[in-house]
Amino acid sequence: MSLFLRCLLGYAAAVLTATLLGSIVQTQFNLAALTEMGLRIPLGTRLATTGHDLLGFTPLYSVIVAVAFAASLPVAEALRRRWRPGAHLFPALGAGLGLWVALWVANSLAPMPTLIAATRGNVGSLAMVLSAALGGVAYAWVTRALSTRRISPCDA
């Protein structure tokens, strides 16, 4: 498999993973805000709301994630090639940092103070960044699985 295709598939896996996890995470934060006000949310309603957001939230969020990762994963990949010790951490760090920057840019451009409600607080923001980092882990896993080389699988 060509270098380009391996990286492209890794990128697609990262975007998909981060988008789905991010959607699930932000739903739980939104529902937690309601339960803190005394509202009871049965499991079925929670699952239905999570499912709704997987359809309703992901179209916009996947664009944010895709743009963020298009900028951050190539940098992470370059660093992975340059610094072999701890190289497997760079995609996760790059993905998490990429989303954090993307959220900051989105909030700067959007008319409202915070575009994604779950990121209004530090804990929610950290959870979303961690879900993005797992997208980076997916990138590392896919590119590694498709490569015959152990480290830096996107390095020809």
Next chain:
Amino acid sequence: MRRLIVAAITLMAGLAEVSAATTYHIATVAEGLDHPWSLAFLPNDDMLVTERAGRLRLIRAGEGLQAAPVEGAPEVYAEGQAGLFEVLLAPDHEESGVLFLSYACGEAKANTTCLDRARFDGERLMDRETLFRALPDTYGASHYGGRMLLLPDDTLLLGLGDGFDYREHAQNPANHLGSVVRLTTDGDVPEDNPFLGVERAQPELFSVGHRNVQGLAYDAERREILLHEHGPRGGDELNRIQAGGNYGWPMVTHGVDYTGARISPYTDLGLFESPLLHWTPSIAPSGMTLYDASLFPEWQGDLFVATLAARHVVRLNRVDGRIVAQEPLFAELGERIRDIRTSPDGALYLLTDSDEGRVLRVMPTEQR
């Protein structure tokens, strides 16, 4: 087709348009206003109009818009949705010259909605003082409310917003976010305010659980307070306001967040006051008048709701106070409409929302 052509020609001439039931013409009263927000009719037929950027402008009868803004207006925080909002005349304005101004006060990192009282002598504002400042200050430039309404007992309602990022606080009576507050014209708390004496509640509160109040009207015949507010994506609401009522935001809503995410899984829990109607998808209502004049007899008793996103006015046809139909009006303008008023002579006045905003007068065709 012929009717469309006639409508297009007359609109280009700045005069007329035809609705299915009512013929009217639209004339420009003033133009070149920077996002005009509200309008007040003075006893001498002059008008005051607010510009969101922070200017109060005078339109003199027979002369038109005066070039210089009225002096003495408050310093406002003008950014995004923030700025100078409503101008409202006091019940005794004709004798006292007193009026009220609502506006965003503070700075980017800490701002809120303020309410000032001042005296207008026909030229400038004097003796201005701040009667109310909503608690707490918030970050950003969204959701201030700002609409006011005088009640028959000479108390004043001020609709507020939730500050956008602080939506859960609309359910917290310890602050003013997402509420309607009621004050005397001196800024005091009326003795019969519903939250007065409730532990940890702000005494000014009249109702809670609102997202961003953008229209208030009073139906004197039925003694009803009517309010509309912006939902997020969908879920704009028209509500009948009860003292002490909780309107449910954000626990219940017919809308979803701008990102597409659910804000609440519930549209009705039986715990909160339900809207008379909701608009989904959103029309972004802004300003409202209950038409009780005689120039348009077929419109008497109807509610007129200006809209930003939908770019028309919604006529809510009412029978015995019950809404039986909706009719879009003035869509031929193709403009965001920030406010709608009934003038003392029974004409409808519209404010278009742009940096070249206009004041428009709607009259029956036969009276133009």
